[in-house]
Amino acid sequence: MSDTAPRPTLEAVAARAGVSRATASRVVNGGDGVREPLVERVRRAVDELGYVPNQAARSLVTRRHDAVAVVIAEPETRVFADPFFALQLRGISKELTAHDNQLVLLLTEGRDDHVRVARYLAGGHVDGALVFSLHVDDPLPGLIRGAGVPTVFGGRPGWGDGTHGVRYVDSDNRGGAREAVRHLVGLGRTRVAHITGPLDQTSAADRLQGFRDVRGDADPRLVVESDFTPGGGERAMRELLDRCPDVDAVFAANDLTASGVLRVLRERGLRVPEDVAVVGFDDMVPLAEQTDPPLTTVRQDIEEMGRVMTRLLLRGLRGPDRRDTGGPAPDPGEPAAPEGLVLPTTLVRRASA
Numbered sequence: 001m002s003d004t005a006p007r008p009t010l011e012a013v014a015a016r017a018g019v020s021r022a023t024a025s026r027v028v029n030g031g032d033g034v035r036e037p038l039v040e041r042v043r044r045a046v047d048e049l050g051y052v053p054n055q056a057a058r059s060l061v062t063r064r065h066d067a068v069a070v071v072i073a074e075p076e077t078r079v080f081a082d083p084f085f086a087l088q089l090r091g092i093s094k095e096l097t098a099h100d101n102q103l104v105l106l107l108t109e110g111r112d113d114h115v116r117v118a119r120y121l122a123g124g125h126v127d128g129a130l131v132f133s134l135h136v137d138d139p140l141p142g143l144i145r146g147a148g149v150p151t152v153f154g155g156r157p158g159w160g161d162g163t164h165g166v167r168y169v170d171s172d173n174r175g176g177a178r179e180a181v182r183h184l185v186g187l188g189r190t191r192v193a194h195i196t197g198p199l200d201q202t203s204a205a206d207r208l209q210g211f212r213d214v215r216g217d218a219d220p221r222l223v224v225e226s227d228f229t230p231g232g233g234e235r236a237m238r239e240l241l242d243r244c245p246d247v248d249a250v251f252a253a254n255d256l257t258a259s260g261v262l263r264v265l266r267e268r269g270l271r272v273p274e275d276v277a278v279v280g281f282d283d284m285v286p287l288a289e290q291t292d293p294p295l296t297t298v299r300q301d302i303e304e305m306g307r308v309m310t311r312l313l314l315r316g317l318r319g320p321d322r323r324d325t326g327g328p329a330p331d332p333g334e335p336a337a338p339e340g341l342v343l344p345t346t347l348v349r350r351a352s353a
Helices: 010-017 021-028 036-049 055-062 083-098 111-122 140-147 173-186 202-214 230-243 255-267 302-317 320-325
Strands: 067-072 102-107 128-132 151-154 167-171 192-195 249-252 277-282 296-299 340-343 346-348
Touching: 010 021, 010 036, 021 036, 067 083, 067 111, 083 102, 083 302, 102 111, 111 140, 128 140, 128 302, 140 151, 151 302, 167 173, 167 202, 167 302, 173 192, 173 202, 173 249, 173 277, 173 296, 173 346, 192 202, 192 230, 230 249, 230 255, 249 255, 255 277, 302 340
Parallel strands: 067 102, 067 128, 128 151, 151 167, 167 340, 192 249, 249 277, 277 296
Antiparallel strands: 296 346
């Protein structure tokens, strides 16, 4: 085992820069009141010595941890199998990295984990939380509210006490669904079915409502609930064909569901789009491009959703109601962070419809 060189100290930085330790500390921790020439000398000393601030000590000064929890209300088997979560996490990670923040990933395998997550958040380990994939009866929103942690939710909140005061980012699920179904109707399809996601999630409920906006008179048998997975899409499509063998179009609630739909249609000897046209939702590339045939789908920018959630949280952390965070004050001309943002969707046409 070789000896390691001692880590440079703040005292060494101060000595190299020719300033007091207190001045060096203010510069390193982002404090005000230091003249620019001294700031430059301290920063140059930090670079020359390779000084890395002690995060625990820095947190005592700034009351910030430079860490954000990402809470996904799904088991890890679902999170690591669904590219939706990878895309959203990539957007979050890019934005946090740009602001020198760390990502702490918290997953919930079951209800026992909800209390564990809330306890961790209340323990002061992170500055805020990004939470998504919630279900309507999920206790997490109430537990997180009790923890007192600034939070932005992914998806329109669906719990019973409304959305007032809740910051969230969502896609236009209802509008995107309407566009998908109108496209199928415009192709001359008359038996348009919808395979939903889990209806205890607002994204799935909104997409079902978009379907009904266009096909309010549809046969109830043409709607089958599923779970946003390929296997769920397969099961739902088999059930749908058994109920309504004359179906000529399917709007699937997401691309994974649509991939299962396409497999079953091939098994049954039905041609896409000649016999049954198929439209998905998400536009998860390369999945949507590599299905057979390539999938017509509604594009939502999943990675951008993660980035926007992160920006919204970080803006809130440095806002006037968070003066204890130690972060920079907001630009006086910067608009206040909105409670909810809904991002647009677009139809991407490929060979399946």
